[in-house]
Amino acid sequence: ETGVTQTPRHLVMGMTNKKSLKCEQHLGHNAMYWYKQSAKKPLELMFVYNFKEQTENNSVPSRFSPECPNSSHLFLHLHTLQPEDSALYLCASSPSEATNEKLFFGSGTQLSVL
Amino acid sequence: GENVEQHPSTLSVQEGDSAVIKCTYSDSASNYFPWYKQELGKGPQLIIDIRSNVGEKKDQRIAVTLNKTAKHFSLHITETQPEDSAVYFCAATPLDTGRRALTFGSGTRLQVQP
Numbered sequence: 001e002t003g004v005t006q007t008p009r010h011l012v013m014g015m016t017n018k019k020s021l022k023c024e025q026h027l028g029h030n031a032m033y034w035y036k037q038s039a040k041k042p043l044e045l046m047f048v049y050n051f052k053e054q055t056e057n058n059s060v061p062s063r064f065s066p067e068c069p070n071s072s073h074l075f076l077h078l079h080t081l082q083p084e085d086s087a088l089y090l091c092a093s094s095p096s097e098a099t100n101e102k103l104f105f106g107s108g109t110q111l112s113v114l
Numbered sequence: 115g116e117n118v119e120q121h122p123s124t125l126s127v128q129e130g131d132s133a134v135i136k137c138t139y140s141d142s143a144s145n146y147f148p149w150y151k152q153e154l155g156k157g158p159q160l161i162i163d164i165r166s167n168v169g170e171k172k173d174q175r176i177a178v179t180l181n182k183t184a185k186h187f188s189l190h191i192t193e194t195q196p197e198d199s200a201v202y203f204c205a206a207t208p209l210d211t212g213r214r215a216l217t218f219g220s221g222t223r224l225q226v227q228p
Contacts (some may be wrong), residue, residue: 002159042118043203043218044160056215084162090157103150104215 006091006106013081014114021076021109023091029104031097032074033064037088037108049074050097081113087108116141116207120219127194128227135222137204138186144206147180147187148216152201161202162189194226 004025013019025032034046048056049068063085065077074091088108095102117140127133139147145166150158164171164178164187171178175194180187187206191198201223205216 002157039222040123041222045215048215051195058215079180088192102160103148103158105150105159107157109152 002104002106004091004093004106006089006109008109009107010110010112012112013078015081015083017024018077018079021089021091021111023074023076023106025072025074025091025093025104025106027093027104029093029095030057030071031094032068032071033092033094033103034074034076035090035092035105037090040098043090044109046076048097053064055097078111081111083113086113116144116206116208116217118204118217118219120204120222122222123220124223124225126225126227129194129196131194133191133198133224133226134196135189135202135204135224136186137188137206137219138184139206139217140185141206141208142185143208146207146209147178148204148205149176149178150218151203152203152221154200158203180193191224194224196226196228199224199226 007022015037031050045058046060047066052068063080067075088110090108091106092103120137138139148163149166151161175192177190201221203221204219207216
């Protein structure tokens with residue numbers, strides 16, 4: 001148990017659906033991250049939030065919309081996705097963005113877009 | 115930006131043997147090099163890390179070495195056990211430069227044969 005919980009674990013959605021991924025951390029950290037993990041590719045950083053403020057958007061398409069209402073919760077809202085968006089979406093946290101070397105990952109949401 | 119190459123992509127060893135995974139990086143400003151282990155159905159977990167002011171770090175059966183001149187670093191696992199079977203990711207980042215996001219390698223799938 002890493003202290004970072006992601007729900008749901010699996011999600012299947014059509015290209016016209018709207019869904020949201022949820023992440024919650026119980027570690028008292030102030031920075032939270034969304035990563036995309038595709039088969040045989042490096043982990044891709046999508047978004048970074050530090051003290052609830054978005055500090056990085058790594059050229060992610062607008063069909064992915066993050067939300068960070070507080071330092072413990074992070075959401076990824078999905079809309080009009082494409083089949084190539086199918087991947088494992090990982091949430092992570094760290095004490096602060098300045099100490100992002102100590103990343104704690106959740107187990108991820110396996111997303112399939114049909 | 116930083117680019118991290120990781121080899122091999124798959125590695126199979128007999129239980130009790132040693133395993134070595136190698137990574138190279140491109141940005142000479144990178145000074146922090148963590149290794150993550152990802153077991154099936156779980157997110158990556160930090161197992162060991164090294165900063166550029168040291169050349170080697172050891173923690174029980176795992177060790178990491180760093181060659182700053184050649185810009186490569188390696189993970190060494192001795193006396194491998196079946197529970198070491200997982201995907202291992204290296205990463206690099208230039209801390210203290212204002213751009214702190216980790217750049218990950220593409221991963222090595224290690225299989226330890228009993």
